[in-house]
Amino acid sequence: MSDTIRYGIIGSGMMGIEHIMNINIIPDARVTEIADPHEGSREWGRATAEGEIEEYTDYREMLEKAPVDAVIVATPNFTHKAVLGDIFETKLHVLCEKPLCTTFEDAKAAAERAKTHEGVFWVGMEYRFMPPVTRFVEEVHGGSAGKLRMFAIREHRYPFLQKVDDWNRFSRNTGGTLVEKSCHYFDMMRHVVQSEPLRVYASGGQDVNHLDEKYDGETPDILDNAFVVVDFANGVRAMHDLCMFAEGSRNQEEMSAVGDSGKIECLIPEGNVVIGKRKPKSVETVHVPVQAEVLKAGFHHGASYYQHLAFQCAIREGTAPQVSAEDGLRAVAIGLAAHRSIEEGRPVLMSEFGL
Numbered sequence: 001m002s003d004t005i006r007y008g009i010i011g012s013g014m015m016g017i018e019h020i021m022n023i024n025i026i027p028d029a030r031v032t033e034i035a036d037p038h039e040g041s042r043e044w045g046r047a048t049a050e051g052e053i054e055e056y057t058d059y060r061e062m063l064e065k066a067p068v069d070a071v072i073v074a075t076p077n078f079t080h081k082a083v084l085g086d087i088f089e090t091k092l093h094v095l096c097e098k099p100l101c102t103t104f105e106d107a108k109a110a111a112e113r114a115k116t117h118e119g120v121f122w123v124g125m126e127y128r129f130m131p132p133v134t135r136f137v138e139e140v141h142g143g144s145a146g147k148l149r150m151f152a153i154r155e156h157r158y159p160f161l162q163k164v165d166d167w168n169r170f171s172r173n174t175g176g177t178l179v180e181k182s183c184h185y186f187d188m189m190r191h192v193v194q195s196e197p198l199r200v201y202a203s204g205g206q207d208v209n210h211l212d213e214k215y216d217g218e219t220p221d222i223l224d225n226a227f228v229v230v231d232f233a234n235g236v237r238a239m240h241d242l243c244m245f246a247e248g249s250r251n252q253e254e255m256s257a258v259g260d261s262g263k264i265e266c267l268i269p270e271g272n273v274v275i276g277k278r279k280p281k282s283v284e285t286v287h288v289p290v291q292a293e294v295l296k297a298g299f300h301h302g303a304s305y306y307q308h309l310a311f312q313c314a315i316r317e318g319t320a321p322q323v324s325a326e327d328g329l330r331a332v333a334i335g336l337a338a339h340r341s342i343e344e345g346r347p348v349l350m351s352e353f354g355l
C-alpha cells in the first residue's frame, strides 16, 4: 500500500459526500475514484473531491480496474448485499455504511463472510465517534455513575430527507426505520451496556410523516415514531425514543445513563456531557468542543472524521475494527426484533434470531 490511503467511493449521494469531505481534511488519505450510476451524484462527488478523480457508472468496473486501497459503501441499504458480495471477491479494506443489510439472513451471511475477508471490514456507526459521545462513554465505563442500571437514547428530529430515486420511502428498501435509523442506537446500547440483549418490546407507528406522498401510486410505509425497550443479559434496561416529527427540539440526541450512584447525560448538538452525583448531590456540565473544520465536514457532529481516523488506524496497524460486521449484524437484529414486536404486539426474544 502507498503511504496515502486511496479511497474509492461507491455511492456519492449524501453520505458518500460526507465521507469525501472528511477524507479531504485528513492527511495521507485521498479519494481517487467514485462509482455511481446517477449523473447528479457523480457531479456532486466530482465537485467535492480534491484533486483528479476517476469516475465509473458501475462499481464493479472500479473494483476490477482501480488502484484503490479502501472502498466506502454508501449506496442504498437494499443494495449492500450485492455490493458486498462483489467486494468480498477483492482484498480491499471496506467501510460499509449502516445498516449492514436489510434482512437478518443477508446480514448474517455478510457477517460470516467478513470473518475471512482479508482487508479490514468496518461498519459505519458514526454516532460512536461523536466527541461528546466518546466522552460520555468514557464516563459511564469509568464508573462516574456507579454500576450502570438504565440507559436511554432519545432522537427527536426532522423527517427522513428526500433520497435519490426515493429509495428511503419504503421499508423493503431500508429494512424499516428501526433498522435504517435506529441500528445506530442499538449499536450504542451494546457498546455502552457491554452486554447482549435478551428481549425487545416496542410500540411504534407512522402517524404524521409521508402519508400524503405517493410513489407509483404507493404510499410510503415507514414508521415515524417508536419507543423500544431492550432488556440486557447483565440486568441493564435500555430504552430508545424515536420521533421524526420533532424539529422543535433543543437537542436532536439525548442520552442518559443512570447508575446506582449517579447519572451521566450527553446532549447533541449542544455538545455537553452532564455528570450528576447522588450523594452529595452535584451536577457538573462539561462542554466537549469539536474543531470547526471537522464540524463543517458533515452532518454528524464530527463523527465521520474521527471514524475515518480510527478506520485508517486499523488499516495501517492491522488492528481489529472498532465496529465489526458482527456488531453490524447485532444492531440490525435488534431493529428487526423491535419491528416484529410492533407488528405482533408482543415481547420478542433475541433467541428467536438464534442470538
Ligand SMILES: NC(=O)c1ccc[n+]([C@@H]2O[C@H](COP(=O)([O-])OP(=O)(O)OC[C@H]3O[C@@H](n4cnc5c(N)ncnc54)[C@H](O)[C@@H]3O)[C@@H](O)[C@H]2O)c1
Binding pocket: 010, 011, 012, 013, 014, 015, 016, 035, 036, 037, 038, 041, 059, 073, 074, 075, 076, 077, 079, 097, 098, 099, 124, 125, 126, 163, 164, 165, 180, 300
Ligand atoms: N451513518 C450515518 O449516519 C448515515 C447517514 C445517512 C445515510 N447513511 C447510509 O448511507 C447509505 C447511503 O445513504 P444516502 O443518504 O447517501 O442516500 P442517497 O440516496 O443520498 O445516496 C445513495 C447513492 O447511491 C447511488 N447508488 C445506488 N445504487 C448504486 C450502485 N449499485 N452502485 C453505486 N452507487 C449506487 C445512488 O445513485 C445515490 O447517489 C445508506 O446505507 C444509508 O443508510 C448513513
